[in-house]
Amino acid sequence: MQTSGTRRVQPQSVSPTSARRALLKASMLATALVLGGTSAWAQNGALPKGGAVNLAMVGEPQGLDPMVSTADLVGTIMQHVYEPLYTFDANWNIAPMLAESLPTVSKDGLSYTIALRKGVKFHNGRDLTADDVVASLQRWMELSPRGKAVGKEVASLTAKGALSVELKLKTPYAPLLAQLALPSGMAAIMAKESIAPQLKEFIGTGPYKFKERRPDQFTVLTRFDNYTARKEPASGYAGKREAVLDELRFVPVPSANTRVEGSLSGQFHYADLLPVEAMGRVEKGAPAVVPIVTKNFGFPYIVFNTKEGVLANQPLRRAVQTAVGTGELMAAGFGDNRFFTVEPNFFPKGTPYYSDAGSKLYNERNPQVAKDLAAKAGYNADQPVRIMASRQYEFHYNMALVMAEQLKKAGFKTDLQVVDWATLVQRRNDAKLWDVYFTHSGLLPEPMLSPPQLGDGAPGWWDSADKKASLAAFNQETNPTKRGALWGKVQQVVYDEVPFIEVGKFNSLSARSAKLVGYTPAVWPFFWNTGLKN
């Protein structure tokens, strides 16, 4: 039985750090290499109306409550039903969605006044009001893992009249708008009357309405005819949205190979996240099938246990870092070099958070120096480094194999534990069980969103004075330009203290039918402004 496709990014609707996401500022349209242009359709507004599309997704969504689950799949589907106050445009700038415009922020950076658009209709026909926004965001701060983190920063949230909301912070918190804009663990605005701890109905303002879900078969959305669109031209997730297709059918297809065959045979109009080895076959499917390569889709990272076990010793983590060759790891994980980049900067060049701080400590692959460092750190060769990896993501496993060899060369004893993903996410919460584990994340437009080790209490339990100081400075600065410079300091601390190693960046492969027109590649794929050619 094939439980996961090779190098599939996100099997079985279970993802590390909500894997799907992120391209960075300015890079999205420039680098999302779409082979076969479709944008003309969108610009001409000549999209053919109607039709139903089959969209092969990587698994079954954990549920359909977009707040409770941070899984990307849930966000991908439900972003058609619910809308946030803010969203990202094609260059990863924050843009208003249900909010009229960007918020008015007080000089001290503590008070945000958010005006809402007038006359926005919910799926039940009622107009959106400030009360809906307050009730929704309160639910988000109570139930959503992301919302809870934001809730800790919020002093008050009140409606000011029918179409205005005021949010007050305890201390300046720069990631606020990015948090409100993300489709995963979404700060979705729901009709107040539909809000319950467990949602019974899904009433939002989005261009599509929820129709039916049959687990492991499909989730069906239908066009919302009274959708209230923005006037600005479409850009990324922002601007005008139009439901052109009658029906969207999200079909869970966990077997990557089945997604490939299904898209080649014309059964699926879109197939999400294919194994990179399938590129050749997808290219041969031309002109009926069009491959979609999304650059800098995500990054694999190796987490270290800084609390217990042999690598709680920081100089020893430095020795491991010196032994590791990330270039070899990426090659082992992703094979074809069209699908990965080996570079020390956590964020791509040209984006606000680009920095080469700490780059000397990246991709060293020097067993001799590592051996000396380990000896100085008091390493006793009887202590094995326990490396945990799952084969559910084949690239984790391939990289773990190579890393174990690199460590052995530097005189480390290793113990590679291959477990399934469900076991890994359980064991990593127990500091006694592991020293190293492999995971990955999507690349997000806001550094504080991933990896979770930048926050408190995540597996690895990284906690140090330098971490606290550099992050406090970064988070309290609301000026985007100054934040960019401050990020370099955080990156340097990560390289110095080695709580985790960002291995490199990988690209993703998806495919669409040539009949699907107007589709704009996106990290959380969306199907408004998309039509079906006969």
Place this chain on the structure above:
Amino acid sequence: MMRFLLKRLGGALVVLALVAVLVFCLTRLASGDPVALLLGDQATVEDIAAARTQYGLDKPLPVQFALWVGELLQGNLGHSLFLQRPVAQALLERAEPTLFLALFAVGIAALVGVPCGMAAAIWRGSAADQAVSSVAMLGASVPSFWLGLILIQLFAVKLGWFPASGYGDPTASLGERLQHLLLPALVLGMLNSAIIIRFTRASMLDILGEDYVRTARAKGLPEGTIMVKHVLRNALVPIVTVLGLTMALMIGGTVVTETVFNLPGVGNLVVRAVLRRDYPVIQGTLLVIAAIYVFINLAIDFLYTLVDPRIRLEAP
């Protein structure tokens, strides 16, 4: 007759009780945490603990087992952690593709297997026998996922005659759904026909050596009558058994084929439940599959009494 069936039924219930214990223990012995998977990476330790309490996963295992058995006795299979619905409903939704697939596949297996097996037995040692036996051998050794992929490549991608996967659109008619089932049924049917061929052949050969066949030939009965009335009729007992067991096996054993063809059937449900550690679904589904298996065995026993009256007499 009644006593015979009652005794078999009692035995079946004991088997099911054992299965319940075993299934519960196995799911809990496996490591992995459904709640950590459900909540994702952003969840804090407190969130996970709260959710564990909500689902009753923090209780001691004997208590969890007792609660589950209590629910079972009330006819309730439990509630899925992931699917937001009762296990029974999830199972019912997936029963249709699996049942149709199993019936379809057994039909193909029987239609191919019985005539081929008969031919191989009648012309024993001939080129036809050699050919059929070799094909059967080959069929029994081909992995189903490989055959599935080859058929998809040929009939779905190259020729475009059949859909590559799934069970049709939400609005698909029964005909369209059956079209989706044809390729997977062909895979399962071809593979299982190999077993049917071998069984039919062996069982026919046994009977062909019997005295009453020689007698029938001696008194000049036409060969066709001998084959159908005397040989096949008597050879049917083991063949029916194998067909019944194949059917039962398919209810839970179509896992690989369902995965390759992305059919939303029972096998797929179990696999996905295991990966998600959806305990109630794993337990409920395996119990139901075991129950079906046990009852099909019972039904086969009952069929024996119709095909071969001696079995009825021998029953204590």
